[in-house]
Amino acid sequence: MKIGVFDSGIGGITVLGELRRSFPSVEYVYLGDTAHVPYGTRSAAQIRQLSADCARVLKSTGIDALVVACNTSSSLALDAICDVMGEVPVFDVVGPGVEAAKAARRKCGGSRATVLVLATRATIRSHAYGKALGANVIEQECPLLVPMIEEGWLDHPVLHRTIKEYVGAYARAGRPGVALLACTHYPWIHAAFERALPGWMIVNSAQAVARSLARSGIARKLRVRGKSRAGRVQWIFTDPDAVPAMARDG
Amino acid sequence: MKIGVFDSGIGGITVLGELRRSFPSVEYVYLGDTAHVPYGTRSAAQIRQLSADCARVLKSTGIDALVVACNTSSSLALDAICDVMGEVPVFDVVGPGVEAAKAARRKCGGSRATVLVLATRATIRSHAYGKALGANVIEQECPLLVPMIEEGWLDHPVLHRTIKEYVGAYARAGRPGVALLACTHYPWIHAAFERALPGWMIVNSAQAVARSLARSGIARKLRVRGKSRAGRVQWIFTDPDAVPAMARDG
Numbered sequence: 362m363k364i365g366v367f368d369s370g371i372g373g374i375t376v377l378g379e380l381r382r383s384f385p386s387v388e389y390v391y392l393g394d395t396a397h398v399p400y401g402t403r404s405a406a407q408i409r410q411l412s413a414d415c416a417r418v419l420k421s422t423g424i425d426a427l428v429v430a431c432n433t434s435s436s437l438a439l440d441a442i443c444d445v446m447g448e449v450p451v452f453d454v455v456g457p458g459v460e461a462a463k464a465a466r467r468k469c470g471g472s473r474a475t476v477l478v479l480a481t482r483a484t485i486r487s488h489a490y491g492k493a494l495g496a497n498v499i500e501q502e503c504p505l506l507v508p509m510i511e512e513g514w515l516d517h518p519v520l521h522r523t524i525k526e527y528v529g530a531y532a533r534a535g536r537p538g539v540a541l542l543a544c545t546h547y548p549w550i551h552a553a554f555e556r557a558l559p560g561w562m563i564v565n566s567a568q569a570v571a572r573s574l575a576r577s578g579i580a581r582k583l584r585v586r587g588k589s590r591a592g593r594v595q596w597i598f599t600d601p602d603a604v605p606a607m608a609r610d611g
Numbered sequence: 612m613k614i615g616v617f618d619s620g621i622g623g624i625t626v627l628g629e630l631r632r633s634f635p636s637v638e639y640v641y642l643g644d645t646a647h648v649p650y651g652t653r654s655a656a657q658i659r660q661l662s663a664d665c666a667r668v669l670k671s672t673g674i675d676a677l678v679v680a681c682n683t684s685s686s687l688a689l690d691a692i693c694d695v696m697g698e699v700p701v702f703d704v705v706g707p708g709v710e711a712a713k714a715a716r717r718k719c720g721g722s723r724a725t726v727l728v729l730a731t732r733a734t735i736r737s738h739a740y741g742k743a744l745g746a747n748v749i750e751q752e753c754p755l756l757v758p759m760i761e762e763g764w765l766d767h768p769v770l771h772r773t774i775k776e777y778v779g780a781y782a783r784a785g786r787p788g789v790a791l792l793a794c795t796h797y798p799w800i801h802a803a804f805e806r807a808l809p810g811w812m813i814v815n816s817a818q819a820v821a822r823s824l825a826r827s828g829i830a831r832k833l834r835v836r837g838k839s840r841a842g843r844v845q846w847i848f849t850d851p852d853a854v855p856a857m858a859r860d861g
């Protein structure tokens with residue numbers, strides 16, 4: 362069993378980690394499109410083109426399933442990716458993200474609790490989360506966070522000041538709710554969001570993605586043990602000489 | 612007479628402005644590679660590929676000369692661009708930038724004055740400026756400035772804090788020297804550099820680029836008046852739906 366995991370950069374590594382924890386005997390191929398990161402400030406047409414190109418590369422490696430571990434691609438290019446993949450099952454992060462936010466909301470006062478969706482500009486403008494979550498949802502774009510995370514500024518004064526710019530008004534107004542990190546890069550800076558949003562429940566889609574695979578038609582194959590290469594990750598970066606240190610260490 | 616001006620994003624607009632001031636009767640084609648900005652954090656191979664692709668697009672518009680208004684491309688891809696352009700003369704920004712720094716250094720105490728070269732990671736790692744300027748040169752990469760400028764954060768606390776991170780140590784230590792903005796995006800935030808480097812002489816290559824054209828073999832043609840379309844700019848963006856507001860206003 363071989364699963365492809367795709368992101369614009371190193372964000373999908375947060376999802377890959379959760380998948381490896383849940384399905385340790387599976388083989389993985391991770392593709393980071395470092396030649397084109399960040400996706401979130403590009404147009405829908407460009408995001409669809411780039412995502413389809415990456416899907417083609419992953420399909421050629423013979424994967425049995427694809428996890429689109431990028432909210433921007435999941436929100437804007439899922440149909441284009443599915444066209445490329447044909448019979449190969451495709452899992453995205455939007456559905457699991459919505460599920461994670463709803464579960465947190467139930468623990469946090471029910472449908473009257475605010476859900477603050479934090480994502481790239483393209484994801485926010487697609488309103489994929491807003492439509493799925495309904496009332497009491499705030500959608501906030503955070504376009505500079507992916508470049509800072511790719512730069513490794515995970516606990517830097519500039520990062521904290523930037524997050525304050527994006528979420529400070531919500532932290533000050535009203536009572537705490539649920540903050541959904543709707544970009545797979547953002548779990549890298551979970552602690553920074555906790556600091557900026559005291560009292561808020563901060564969730565992401567990584568665990569829910571693993572659950573969606575476990576409930577799917579390929580569930581049985583994910584549990585099969587054995588195979589000498591099991592658990593390994595093959596890394597593909599479209600610009601191999603421009604990979605952040607965090608990914609090289611991982 | 613038609614001149615092509617090329618940059619990864621909106622940085623080259625600072626050069627275009629200087630060219631239009633110097634040669635108002637020329638027609639311009641501006642290409643911003645908004646589908647791939649920023650260049651400065653990508654590998655040399657990727658930068659060469661992207662730059663050659665853009666040169667091909669500009670060549671097809673029938674330009675009489677090309678100005679590579681991007682320090683990253685000028686430092687790493689000039690030969691690849693010249694290969695594409697063939698007989699069409701190509702002007703870059705590194706030579707003019709070196710000229711501007713040397714002129715400022717003469718006013719600033721001569722060769723013992725420090726020159727602080729500020730640029731993208733790829734430009735700094737090419738050492739194009741360090742080699743040309745010789746002793747007493749400090750090369751400092753500033754990878755997050757292009758994303759912030761493209762985002763329009765030109766006078767934002769986050770921008771000021773980021774610049775302090777990059778140049779604060781030089782501002783505190785030793786006596787002021789010359790700061791060369793070796794990225795055509797940086798003149799957009801000239802005032803922010805002045806604030807971070809009090810007493811320093813801050814220069815960029817835009818005026819020197821216009822001078823290098825005026826001294827070249829095409830100088831006579833640049834002065835010719837007439838033509839109904841003269842002075843106009845044709846704008847090409849590789850991702851037309853992802854163009855920063857500043858460029859749309861320009």
